[in-house]
Amino acid sequence: MNSVGTKQYWQFSPINNIEESNFNKILERFFNLRISGLVRENIQNALDGRLLGSDKPVLVTIQTGTIKKDDIPGIDEVIQRILCLKGRNSYTKEAIQHMHNKIDQDEVAYISFEDSNTRGLKGAKNGQSDSKDDTWSIYAYNKGVHSEEEDAAVETSRGGSHGVGKIASNAASDLNLMYFANCDAEGNEHLGGTVQLIEHTYQDQCYRASGYFTDITTLANNKTKFYPFFNTFHEVFSKKTRGLKIIIPFLRDEYNDEREIIRSICDSFFVSILEKKLEVLVNGKHITSETIQSYVEDAFYYIQQKAEMKNEFTPLYVGTYLNEKPRKLPVSDGVDTYNFNLYFRYDEAIPKGRVAIVRTIGMKIEDKKITGNVNKPFNAVLIGGAAEDAYLKSLENESHTELSHEHIKNPQLQKRAKKFISNLSRRIAEVIEEAIKQNNPTDGIMDTKDILYIVENEFKRDLESTVATVKINKGKSVVKMTDDIPKKKKKLKKDEKDPKKTREVTRNPVKRVKAQPDPSDELDQDRVRNRYVTNPEIVERVVFGTTEMLQFDFTSSKEIKKETSCNIIFSIIDGMGTEYLDEFNAQASYHKAIDYTTGNVCTVKNNTIENVSINNGVAQLKLELKDSFNKSLKFVYYVEV
Template structure:
């Protein structure tokens, strides 16, 4: 017998509206839906498919007569509503649900994938993909089917005003299956018996799916191998299509560019050919923020440089493509093997502006990183591993490899000759090829010489009025295993430094002459006062080892500290110092934090020479600020 069935509660826990799984996707319901669906379908790619995985999002108005057992479903909504008559939120939700269910047509979003394996185990056996999707909560062991079926499967419900989703599959074993799942609230059935909040449409005996093709509703039955998901009571908006397209462009540009994925959202087709123009339209005039245009350039430009480690720690291949330029965001897109971007990694110690795309190509390294993802798939968290300390160390080494690749480009760029625009017209094309003697040409044939080449020397800016700034001591941040938070993404162009104690990413200070990162002004924080200098000089004593000698003559006595910044084309940031010493005496100067050394003794009118050695042999202009404390 087919119909809706809500299992007896048997004096168990009551289920209310605030389902934790659904609530976790409420802030970004459509973005989360697109990410979860596309990732799951990519993971379920059919091994024999010749074409990319295709996912279609289609808005449909389902006639109420075609909704499975709509009369019984309306009665269930009324019984749920009667459970909490005094709750405003409760009543508001079920009034809206009843209004939608009473209409002649019900708005739905149909999601279909192609060139996948479908959901195996639809005969109801426990532990199979189908069973995990429809009948379990919290299962995250995936055998290759549609998703991990842990938290991600709740994303469709976050987009349903009826909290109801229908699933239909035709799998690679030529097996059909159909079932509806409604995640409502604990309520009383017609018999008076209290039920669970989660109910099923299908074979009422043991809540099994429908396996007979002729009994599956025609609007959802599959003709080709793959899976259909119907979100009933879809919370549509005018921007639903644009939001899904934006989520796909942001999270799956790599998969689309490498022809692993095609997405159709309403009237928009996102594929290898259309992706560049879609990205351009979304991000033109900065109406949409994000790094996707820069990442696409890193993937497609002939100026990009590629780094490959064919067997990272025995786990398989990893790769990184980098493009440099002053307009890039200093971020690396962290991609897993399936082609989904997990997060944007930032905090790189280099004045170089760049964009990069990292991919875990090898199956073992991909599996390792996948095991560290939280339900939202937006970071790598070592604490999720069976051996957290080992996972954290491996993540650190992986990030260090990425940083080394970035540093190598920064160092090679620093060694390249710089062309001064306009000077070439006054120089010979090739000095070696120029003739020793040449008969003087007539004055009519001579190029007109430049009347004047002006050089402007700006005087050194006087020190500003002395101010007192309270700052916090340098912090020792943890590993950059997780993705950046929203505040970090909004501060996309701010420069960052590195924790001197760990070599990992940590926030850096703000300018050359401002002392240090602003603190909270507490009485326990050290106080730094800018020191006026009679003279100052910085030169590289050993470029190969990253050693610099800083000479200055202060105008006042006392204890002093130095703040050092690498000055780049469009910004500056603290440098990582490994050691420092007074040149005259050889006495070591303490390294306090990124770009911060001291204290040391100063005497007015007496020159001080300090040699610093950078953690990396970085060739750069070094900005220096001296403060008394």
């Protein structure tokens, strides 16, 4: 496969025909995560490779800079392949054109992640191997696979599990290109790399999409085997001490941001850093347990006013973790119970309540929202032991950014995972409610005996006046509730009004609120919709199985009953009567919204269902629920016409 007299650095596997014309979909997923995804994956890999038995923190050195294109090993071969790519849809055409626009640069940006106090990869000298001990082969040549530790406890604590994070580095390059330099326990230095293209034809031969920076040897049975190159390349690609170094040339502009790199380190690894398991050096800036507070308390990196911390929570997390004593929080999945430490702080100045879910390795998984409590004034950090860590690991999505049950294939385990996530929110909600009661005590004890007596007697009188008899025993017996026969209503004179009826009519079924522009109306951007909040009495809601039925009776509303269609807006209301207009996501809750009158599928955007028909003053909806839908939610409904 090598050209005579010419060193070939990149190997692509030949195929008979081109069958796949798209780039690897995981590239797009990590590209959307941007710097945070890149930093998280590479630092997590470094922590996973820590020296066992050592009390030294893992050190990750991140360097950004520029390098001459000619100093990048084998770059001419990559460019030749890119020039052969043919896009067969708008996305691939755009991506290929973007590559073409970048390949003519003489000097390109790069970023590198070099770890120390780590083991590095083993078995590079064995090349392509089936041995689980040869971690070089697994990292270099196997997609969707991660090596497993022999020690179960060490494996449990590792951040990686899905084996797809390696491609995060490719996603950060304009050419989907990355290299990795390794120095093992014996001091052997090797360089590998991957490039993610699409299946293509080169010199009349079809090839797979993935290319490997590696040497190749033909074996006796005419098969081939990959072996890595000894690392004698430019100093940017060198790794002289034990560990691994990731190098990403042609760094995308979106990733070349030192401030965001430092923020991402603090966001995802503040516990690792505070626990002295990790130190990070970014272009000479040293982030350690002693210095991390200077970064999170710096207005250049983070908002410092609590009242404005609506999307940034790391300064709060650091303060909570350092200053609050942990409380035990048991959470069950219906079979097993897991015991977590919850660092919890209640502070009226905090505008948004979030919980940092953290693995024992010190990596944050997500800023968890607690249903019905997203606007409560609290901050919390949740972390467990070995058993809890193993379970959280099984619930992580591929990009380690959320606890989820959807990816679990076993129905029973998925059911248990779903229950665990629900119970986790419920248990934390109980802690929040307890804190609210402690910080907002009542003025005194209220004696309710007289109130209950009056209410009970009024209820009896109302019941007696409105219900004459009740049938029981399948209609065969009749039991009288009262001997009094309800009096006939007084006949009203022609011009006399019934005061009860007047009160009922004047109680508006809808109340107008602030007018809203219609952003979806492209033909008339000046159009303004009228928005009304509905009275609960005109709404009928029934949930059964995986279906929800909604009916709105506008027949007594002069503002709406003559309209032919409307938009329905959902607003969550909690048990304390507090409303959260923008917290409900209808798209994430419903598979489909069907106009029950016409049978048409309605458009669902954010918390709104659009173009619901009104027939004779009545609007009806049939909603198909997703598994993630919380059936206990209560709503206030708004109507736009």
